[in-house]
Amino acid sequence: MKIAIVHDWIVSLGGAEKVLKEIYSLFPQADVFTLFYKKSSLIELGIKPEKVKASFMQKIPFVDKKYRYLLPIMPYAVESLNLTEYDLVISSSHAFAKGVLTGSNQIHISYIHTPMRYAWEMYHRYLRDFRLDRGLRKILAGYVFNKIRLWDLATSNRPDYYIANSEVVAKRIRKFYGKDSLVIYPPVDVKKFSVREKKEDFYLTAGRLVPYKRTDLIVEAFSKMPDKKLVIIGEGPELKKIKSKAGKNVTVLGHKPKDTLVDYLSKAKAFVFAAEEDFGILPVEAQACGTPVIAFGRGGARETVIEGKTGLFFMEQNGDSIVDAVYRFEKMNLNVFEIRKNAERFSSDRFRERIKDFISSVSSVTF
Numbered sequence: 001m002k003i004a005i006v007h008d009w010i011v012s013l014g015g016a017e018k019v020l021k022e023i024y025s026l027f028p029q030a031d032v033f034t035l036f037y038k039k040s041s042l043i044e045l046g047i048k049p050e051k052v053k054a055s056f057m058q059k060i061p062f063v064d065k066k067y068r069y070l071l072p073i074m075p076y077a078v079e080s081l082n083l084t085e086y087d088l089v090i091s092s093s094h095a096f097a098k099g100v101l102t103g104s105n106q107i108h109i110s111y112i113h114t115p116m117r118y119a120w121e122m123y124h125r126y127l128r129d130f131r132l133d134r135g136l137r138k139i140l141a142g143y144v145f146n147k148i149r150l151w152d153l154a155t156s157n158r159p160d161y162y163i164a165n166s167e168v169v170a171k172r173i174r175k176f177y178g179k180d181s182l183v184i185y186p187p188v189d190v191k192k193f194s195v196r197e198k199k200e201d202f203y204l205t206a207g208r209l210v211p212y213k214r215t216d217l218i219v220e221a222f223s224k225m226p227d228k229k230l231v232i233i234g235e236g237p238e239l240k241k242i243k244s245k246a247g248k249n250v251t252v253l254g255h256k257p258k259d260t261l262v263d264y265l266s267k268a269k270a271f272v273f274a275a276e277e278d279f280g281i282l283p284v285e286a287q288a289c290g291t292p293v294i295a296f297g298r299g300g301a302r303e304t305v306i307e308g309k310t311g312l313f314f315m316e317q318n319g320d321s322i323v324d325a326v327y328r329f330e331k332m333n334l335n336v337f338e339i340r341k342n343a344e345r346f347s348s349d350r351f352r353e354r355i356k357d358f359i360s361s362v363s364s365v366t367f
Contacts, residue, residue: 001087001365003030006078008095010037010052011064013044014208015186015281016113019165020092021045022187022351023111026367027090033081035074035096036063055080072144075099075151088363091159099155107363110159111184114169114278115176119148122212129211153177161362163355166279166300182358185303186279187351188343193288195340196266202229203294203326204268206261207275207282209236214274214296214317219245221322228326231268233261265289270329273301274317280304287311288343290336294325304346308332310339 005027007020024032024047032047036057042049055077057063057070078096083089089106091097094113102108118126123145127133132141153176162181164170170181205218215232219242222230226249232242235255243252256264262285265271271286272294279300283293287310295301297313305311312332314325356367 001363002085003027003088003090003365004033004083004086005030006033006081006083006089006091006093006097006100008093008097009035009064009067010041010045010047011067013041015279016092016094017041017045018189018281019111019113019186019351021047022348023090023092023355026352026356030090031086033083033100035077036060036067038064053081071148075148088359088365090359098159099151100158102158107161108159109161109163109359109362111163111165112169112173112181113165113186115172116148116152117212119145119152120176121172125212161358163358166303168300168303169278184351184354184358185346186281187348188281188284188288188346190284190288190340190343190347193262193285193343194266195290195336197290197336199269199291200267202231202268203270203272204231204233204264204286204291205272205274206233206264209234209238209242211238212275213238215242216245217274217317217319218272218322219247219250220319221326222250223247224319224323225249225326230272231264233264262289265291270294270311270326272322272326274322275299276317277301283311284343284346287339290340292329292332292334292339294322294329304342306342309334310342 005023032052035055037054039049057077074096078099079101081100083100083102089102089108091110093110095116098110127141156177162173162179164173164181164183165186167183170183173179173181207213209215230250232252233256246252265286266289268291270292273283274296276299283301284304286293293305293311295305295313296317297315307313312329314321359365
């Protein structure tokens, strides 16, 4: 069978790209289609640039930096990808990739990281965070996102099979698209992490510094606990804001290489996570180090953290709730090896086996 893999865009290495990497490792002979890409990101993922076919958006100057302003043309761009010569199409989609055009003699399996957040679940928060909720900007944004929602819904019949990255996402697929899906959790390379029994006296949070991650709430909480140390690793549009809020007990390291992040994950007293994520790989990576997680009790964290055994939840997305959770955590005595064992449920090996089993069950592909 001729196989094509489709991914929205390849410019940074987040959780969605880790899924892409694992799928590509199963089909190294496949061609990879995307709206646009950075060559350096392809190399980091182990994808040969000559195997990649991009849309016309690749020719837009600075597209990797300005793509958020180009959402209105993305439906046209993804439909311009010509997949007619392929028997099996596997899309990895958090935005537009699921909308590629395929024929009745082709099988299309779509791994959904989430129905696009800014069009559905987080629409009003997105407008507020990016100051699009007033005046003419609100009217224009409303018009654009209405068109995107209509397109997204209209293309929901294009995949033959859906895979969701969590129960949370499966529920969204059912609500927004009216489709059932199989849940296969994203891969976490737990083999790269080792348990460190003796933890140091600091808390850690990490990830992209964007509004919905709510890193600002974690900083706010630790400003009320000056005797407790917080380390922040990550970069993004919120970096300046986070630095301005940080007190003397908060260290903002910015971007750090993966080895440094792993070192901090293994040494931290606990990993603090304030976002409502679709899945959330970093909390699992922390647990792979035997590090407990203090997480907002909504979204994918409810599926990866076991209350009272591998961490605990705070139920309000505000600073006071985080403060209360930290004090409750410090009265707990958790077993680092039980925490590690929980993380192994989400290993890359398990991901690959489940993906292979599903693809074999719906196509003539054998492994």
